[in-house]
Amino acid sequence: MWVFDLDNTLYPADSDLWPKIDARITLFMAHLFGLDGMSSRALQKYYYERYGTTLRGLMEEHRVSAQEFLAFAHDIDRSGLVPNHSLATAIAALPGRKLILTNGSREHALRTAQALGLDEMFEDIFDIVAADFTPKPEPAAYERFFARHDVDPTRAVMFEDLPRNLVVPHARGMTTTLVVPKAGKMVQREAFEMVSEALPPHIDFVTTDLESFLAAIIAREDGA
Template sequence: MRRRARVADLFAQKDIWVFDLDNTLYPADSDLWPKIDARITLFMSHLFGLDGMSSRALQKYYYERYGTTLRGLMEEHRISAEEFLDFAHDIDRSGLKPNHSLASAILALPGRKLILTNGSRDHALRTAQALGIDEMFEDIFDIVAADFTPKPAAETYERFFDKHGVDPARSVMFEDLARNLIVPHARGMTTALVVPKPGQIDHREAFEMVSEAAPPHIDFITADLEAFLVDIVAGAKPSA
């Protein structure tokens, strides 16, 4: 009971809720991210005249080294960010269905709600609209607002804090990638890692996955975002 009270007290002091987009606000087994991933591979093939396997290997090299494939292409090849983002996010979102329970859970959270994504604003908006949660958020901080420096870079979070007047001590961040929670935790945010439910497909890269023992920069791990948010609002210990 004492621990439950401490958890309730912790979230009672929070009134800024920050959400990653891809594989966080929609289910891990959605086909959305694989579609974007395939579009990036195709972009690389067109750009360099490579076969699919070579393009994908280069794509993943840039992704792991720079945080996004786009950043690697900008650093090493000076490509147009706008062209890349338009191409990568030109996908069919009809597989996404409105998530009314998630919308209600987000709406019930007290205070401000923001999206912080390494994708584009247009992609975030269209995806949120497909999920029926776009009206729940005050704003979207995208890769353009980050000056094309992706999470987990510290300067990206500082730009986000400054632009939106976010006090980390009053904030909670939800993410599917553990490395993207290191800086938020260090700055005083409460951090929650959103992972696939048991048996769900996991589209994260091998180096992005964490063991069962949570790193110290992750305060909570949940496989059910809606239930987690409902428990926060109810003042109960969030369900894993």
């Protein structure tokens, strides 16, 4: 079983996609609360760090409609994404099932995967709605995922760009791989989400090049 995060994992971390989503969330907050941009962004990041997603904070504290929020946040231009044929080939060659596990919406994952030429590579998508709006890294999100898709975590591999989202998978027996930006590329994440110089013990592997990493796995399998 091969489990992939979506944002900043299946597309490069220096892509403009995540900043577009981030800006849409800030705009949603500004409209909702009548705040200026700086205040909206500060509140957005407070909810994100405290609740795991801004949406969860808005649902918990303000009863905001999840559907309205997700539709607004993911209403972005994806034309900057181009099909990644080498990654599609590598994923297709992996033996066994492949799934996407994302804190975003199913529609966002589908549209993004389509833009990348990866939509035919995956059996299914487990999104924030399927998780009952409980986001990674909360243990309940993973348990719902395991149960919904009959996943034996001890026989599964997970690819993620956020170290904290690999803590529970590793504890449950998954092999974990952190996907990080290539040297010199811009990091589109918050400082508290990133690893320090010392690699945490819950991360088994690190790669800056997902398609090459997968190709090496396939080559090793073929040579076994």
